[in-house]
Amino acid sequence: MASDGFDLEETLKKMRVLAVDDMVEARTALKKMMTSLGAKQIDICNDGEEASNNIRTVDYDLIISDYNLGKGRDGQQVLEEAKFSGRLKASATFVMLTGESTPEMVMGALEYEPDDYITKPFTVEIVKKRLNRILKIKSILLPITKAIDKEDWDKAISKCDSILKENPKLIFKILRLKTQMLLKQEHYENALDDFETIISLREVPWALLGKAKCLAQKGELQTAKKILKQCIEQYPKYVQCYDELAVISKLEKKLDDAQLFLQKGVSLSPKAILRQSELGKIAFENDDLPVAEAALKQAMKLSKNSFHKDPKMMLMYAKSMQYKIDASNSKDSIGKSQDVFNAMEEGKDIYSGDETFQIEATIIESNTFVNLGKNKEAKFKSDEAEKLLDSMDDAPIDLQLSMAENYLNTGQIDKSEKLINKLEELGLLDEENAYKAQGLKQNLSAEEARKYSTEINDKAIVYYEQGNLSKAIHLFNQAVAYPEAGASVLLNAIQAKVAYMESKVIDRNMIEECKELFNRIGVINESDERHSRYKKLQDGLKQLSEKAS
DSSP states (O other): OOTTSOOHHHHHHTOEEEEEOSSHHHHHHHHHHHHHTTOOEEEEESSHHHHHHHHHHSOOSEEEEESOOSSSOOHHHHHHHHHHTTOSOTTSEEEEEESOOOHHHHHHHHHTOOSEEEESSOOHHHHHHHHHHHHHHHHHHHHHHHHHHTTOHHHHHHHHHHHHHHOGGGHHHHHHHHHHHHHHTTOHHHHHHHHHHHHHHOOOHHHHHHHHHHHHHTTOHHHHHHHHHHHHHHOTTOTHHHHHHHHHHHHTTOHHHHHHHHHHHHHHOTTOHHHHHHHHHHHHHTTOHHHHHHHHHHHHHHHTTSTTOOHHHHHHHHHHTGGGOOTTOOHHHHHHHHHHHHHHHHHHHHTTTOHHHHHHHHHHHHHHHHHHTOHHHHHHHHHHHHHHHHTSTTOOHHHHHHHHHHHHHTTOHHHHHHHHHHHHHTTOOOHHHHHHHHHHHHHHHHHHHHHHHHHHHHHHHHHHHTTOHHHHHHHHHHHHTSTTOOHHHHHHHHHHHHHHHHHSOOOHHHHHHHHHHHHHHOOOOTTSTTHHHHHHHHHHHHHHHHHHO
């Protein structure tokens, strides 16, 4: 028995221990080391997936895991899941081992706060010394942590107060546990008092962050921001401050600021999935698609070996790439469209039982084909999504609106209008969805106008081919009167007028009309199949203008 009343050997003897390392020799050495220190019940795992599976079913008292576990889930992700799932008891101890020291790894590991962090190489004496210190403190805090494990918050808080009286040197550890519980129960005034007590002794970063959170909850946003920025000045790498600044910026409806704070946080700790995902969502809302795409791509990569897989994140990632996809047949466009199709195919496999995901993914595939100019394939996927939606009971409203939008994108105007009207008549639209529906209806009106413009254009072409240029021009003038008339319709109108002036008489007013139509078209790139006709008509109009002057 140790002189201070704590005996490491006796403590370890009663513990269920998990040792995790991907190297056979390291696992053997670790087990032998723990046995020599007194542990009797030791399980070993050779990778992160196996470790997480064990943690899901066994209540471990001590977990010692290497950070780098080869392919798949690493030690940080094992710790992350254990904490978020509640499978790592408050009374348990998690020790991270690593031979790596990159800033990315250190920041990522420390964010999830293992009880200790031991760098390789280490000796049995180093491990013994560290475990003796950690487990001794854990034994003192055991009445608190056992109450936390049972979610008996009142008892746990009461134990914090009584144990603090007996162990004043542990004030920071005890009050940190206590304030975490008070925040969880939304007792912000009480938590604020304890944070003030801590800060009066020492301005530790977690206490400054906690104080800012309490003040933000009380509506004192500016004071909270001031404290967070003060904390960042003192502790530049305390990345959680950037998360809270982003939360406050969202409350202030300053999404640009929220994005900037999260970008700073991600630059310091790029392995945090939830931060990358949140950055992607906010950048998407801000229409900053390059940032959204990069953040969501990183979140997707990190989530492959994590329990943080999120179907919405995968769908948003696919949507974030659409701005790079067009009918130009460029390498970038083809590459991004393939990324979308691959992501949706993978997602359909992962979330095979999720009806909403299957429909959303199919709609995204259809919209991607629309952007590629592949209308036949787009319609085929739209029909597929429609069948899936029809077979779904009580389809979410936002999903039905996505289908209405896809109908519009694929030229199925009547279907889009019918679906939107049905949702409105049934009174199913909340404020946000009503706003989206209104936008779709405006687009419907524009699409209908474009449709009528195209119909008139088709009639005009018949007269043009018959050589009746006057009648053709008359109809083309009706077609281009719609602001929604497309570039092809505008080119047809120009061609008819140029042909008329070349064969009959040059008309200055008609020349000006053609110039205005060119202005409406803008620039047609060389990759566009209409480019040669566009240039030929420009040259023809230029010659007519010179003759007229």
